[in-house]
Amino acid sequence: YRREFVAAEGFTFPPGYYEDTPWTFPVMLSAGRIAALDRICLNYRQRRQGNILSTTSRKHFDVHDQYERVFAFLDSHPELNSWRPYLHRKMGEHCLDILAKPDRLPPADKAEFFRRTADLFHRLKPEGAQVDGEAALLEGSWTGYRLRRQAGRVRQGAARRAGAVRRVAAGRARTGWASLHARRPLDPELVVYSASAHRGLLGDPAAVHRAALRIAPQLRGVWVVRDAETAAGLPPDVEHVIAGTRRCAEVMARAKFLVNDVPWTGVPAKRPGSVHIHTHQGTPLKFLGADLLDKPGARLGVDVPQLLRRADRWDHSLVAGRHAELVYERAYPCHFASARTGSPRNDVLVNGGSSDFRERHGIPDDHTVVLYAPTRRDYRRGGHVDRIDVARLAADLGEGHTLVVRLHPALATGPARGLSLTELARRGIVLDATDEPDLGDVLLAADALITDYSSIMFDYANLDRPIVI
Template sequence: RGWTALHARRPLDHDLVVYSASSHRGMLGDPAAVYRAAEEIAPRLRGVWVVRDEETAAGLPEGTEYVLLGSRRYGEVTARAKFFVNDVNWPGELAKRPGAVHIHTHQCTPLKYVGADLLDRPGARLGFDVPRMLRRADRWDHSLVASRYAELVWERAYPCHFASARTGSPRNDVLVRSGALRGADFRLRHGIPADHTVVLYAPTRRDYQRSGQVDRLDLARLAAGLGAGHTLVVRLHPTLAAGPARGMGLAELARRGVVVDATDEPDTAEVLLAADALVTDYSSLMFDYANLDRP
């Protein structure tokens, strides 16, 4: 803390941008899209990524500048940076200096209960400290929203001092600009024949269930019913990646080659680009996939 306090006495570095995504899990989502755009249109800016460990850092593109969460260097860059970009809240101990600008991109179009909406939903808010969440959100200066609907929800759920910018989701630019190659790379990595029709099943987390998972489909039966020339790809919600939902059948089906498990794929866009059709419930992934104009 003393090291951070020392650097907090120095002027803000107006060319320093600190990025993080999905609780410091790497260069992902909207923050990654903002970072890449900044490299093109504002090359003077120095982008530094906050990651949770060296294993995560190893997955960053070569040459990416990064700091480990909680390290001495982390304290230095967060004390000096002018700009902060994240899709979740920064840790509570990060003190926002006067003049610093926090840009919050969010992770999705909100269909579940979020923020202050959780106050009268005790089941859905299990494990969430809503007042603390709102205090952290009050550091936002700009909220990048995917749509007018999302704007209204975020402003109601987070009644804080920020301005909404109806930019769309920056991460989805690749869906409308990429050719078939990105999807072909995913198919090649997973051994999916080029002439197969790929059906992506992507259910969301149930916030009213302690486990987060409700089995709605018999995956083996669905894969068999699709028939020859089809491949079923399954992508669970990231919060279920290490839970029982994956271990109770999905892992075994993937091992046997009945389905392809894409839960660990870091780039959701590649999975979407590889899919010819999407089967989902109320996952916000449907809004991203709609950009492809596919079933």
């Protein structure tokens, strides 16, 4: 908030609980301009017990006095009168939310809180205002409110139980269907592929699939994808199944070959005679598998014993080189054979493949393309750390340069992309290549790479172009 604006309008925080209510609404309604910044400016820290609003106390009654102050502000600013219906509904919803929380008000005080809220709601109701939704409960009685709440809880409980029954039944049906097909012989020409937790035709599995079409055309490849939206992005001639469906369970049970770059989850037990090929995700420059056991900061959310049990399925581990072979065999002490094949997705780089990335994105032929590709931080919840001011980097590169940014897939839907990268791409300051399905296309188009400790550096090194760490 600009100090001059706050001083001129005389905004203050009053005493009591919910003291931000008569600050936030008047300030937001009075502001001539509101800007959104592309970075976190405030960190809200709480004790493990939560904040003061999660305590059980009669002090929650303060919310009524705070809304009195909000409406007194409106009385003194008739030019903001059009906001009364919104604030009236918001007040009702806010107070009902406090009432619904089991740990906010002492049980003996809930009826009084409802009646005081209803009185305030009636007294401040704008003339002609229509009341609907949750706030309409305040036009009834305390008894009626309680009955509505109880009925709602009964319906929610019934819905949860019905949902649980459906999920259990569906799971048993899938298991039974898979068990049925597991009694049939393996299909010696069926290959099931997946990449990056069923995110589509990506990485090394995609390269293996393309090579199989050329080298062993008798093989039938089926891709496991996570949802219909992902399936829609596949080429029309690629056969697929949706993860978790009966059809998926059937092909998984019958497939002779299974190819993935992350451990399979939620799949039937490995059948004798089936061949699991694990391609990994590039050259490892971090701790993995069993190496995480004494690295609690790096194994956030990782069940290492479960991970190793899934790695027990692997028959072949495709590795980029001797370093990767040593790391993976130490991190996954399981019974597989390492094949030092290189990363299949990098064949296009080694063999001098072509890329239409520049043409598709309208990058001038004479521009130098700089690729910035940071990885995720395992030690940071959310995985993102700002190390470079992307807008300033683009400006410092100057004319004749195009800055391309490709985030780690795990950051594609988080705050790292959020307002900042999305807005910079919209304004043409950078080119966001996070969603590009073929990494090779992006690497071939780049004249130089800037990265931290992303394994993309090992892929890009095949091009013998500059890398800035």
